[in-house]
Amino acid sequence: MKISKLLLQAPFFACLFMVLSACTTTEIDEFRQSTTQIQTDESIVILGRRQSNAYETEGEFVECVANVVASGSDGINVIPETQFLDEMFPFFEPRTAPMRTDHLAQLMEQEVAAQKFEDFGISYIVWLDGLTQRSQESGSISCAVGPGGGGCFGFGTWVDDSNFEAEIWDLDNLSTVGAISADANGQSYLPAIVIPIPLLARVESNACSGMGQQLKTFLRGNV
């Protein structure tokens, strides 16, 4: 009797968990300074800013955005970040990378660098800067193991907040053509009744997806 009652309640709990795990808010803002229209034979490179001592833009996030931009029938050719950094070495290392477009103009005066950009067929550089921070952590979970088995009991919750900004540089005009920001936040829950059940807010992946889609639209020149 009890088992059949539990089975009846299971879909309710599953739905509740799905609703709880999906509570992520994502906001994408675009600021356009010039028109853009990338051609099919042109490429872009997406680079993470790593100048700050306090944090660095995660390589995984950069790769995620690159995958979103490159995917689909309207995908754009993206040069992998690691390949670009190695082949352009030493011009895009944390201490030597151009911070502004006038620095990029100085870099392009060097024949070896300009030639390499031409070899890659790069029309736009996208600089990603930002991080995901965790806050409002509360609750506690205790786990115990005994001769008859083990288990956990308790409840934990936290908030993840992702803030990323993409600055887009046009290599033809050596100017900034726009910026896109992605802010996402969401609360994750970790109830533990015998086993911990993680209900994670997909904050960073939502920021990545939103940023990637918006970048694609921006570079294609779609309004």
Next chain:
Amino acid sequence: MLVKMSGLKQLFTGFRFLTPVTLSMLLAGCSASVINIEGNYPSPLVNQLPLTLGVIYDDNFSNYSFTEIDEYSGDDQYIINSGASQVDLFNTILPAVFSQVVFLESADDIASHPELDMIFQPGIEEFQVGLPQKTRLNVYEIWVKYNMRLSAPDGNSIADWVMTAYGKSPQETFGSVDAGVNEAAVEAFRDLAATFSLGFANIPEVNDWLRTNNVL
């Protein structure tokens, strides 16, 4: 006294099988973790200087090892061997910066290479490691202070300058301390390679020498 001695002997005989196990457990608990830095370094994309450079890596440099001490126990915590990787680094960047590079065993070999324009000898003055468990930051950090010495084949000094390198790697990306420290060290060595290859000709004394010898 004899009774006591035989008693002790019996005691040790009884527990002798435990000794190797106990010892190995104690040693495992106390021994430092050895991290051998390994990385691949790209060749820098710079204009070559038309010079023949002689390079000497002394033993202190090519076998450089840093020991991080546990601040609570005072024991060795991590032994970071970076000499071989730093030699790899310079072996990659120097042939990109100079048109000819001759690797010398010691200063005694200079006389048998009359084609040399200058002799370069890198050295490490300081090496620091920042571990997340100590710094409370979410990154592994490596900071290295180098002393670079450049001299003419006759032994006269051309330049003697200090360079610093910094590298960090996020803690969450790496599952182990070894991998985190290795990545931070490779980042630091790349940092050095970048600033060296772009800034070598701008070191004031080097720049003077290059202009005096019509290289620039």
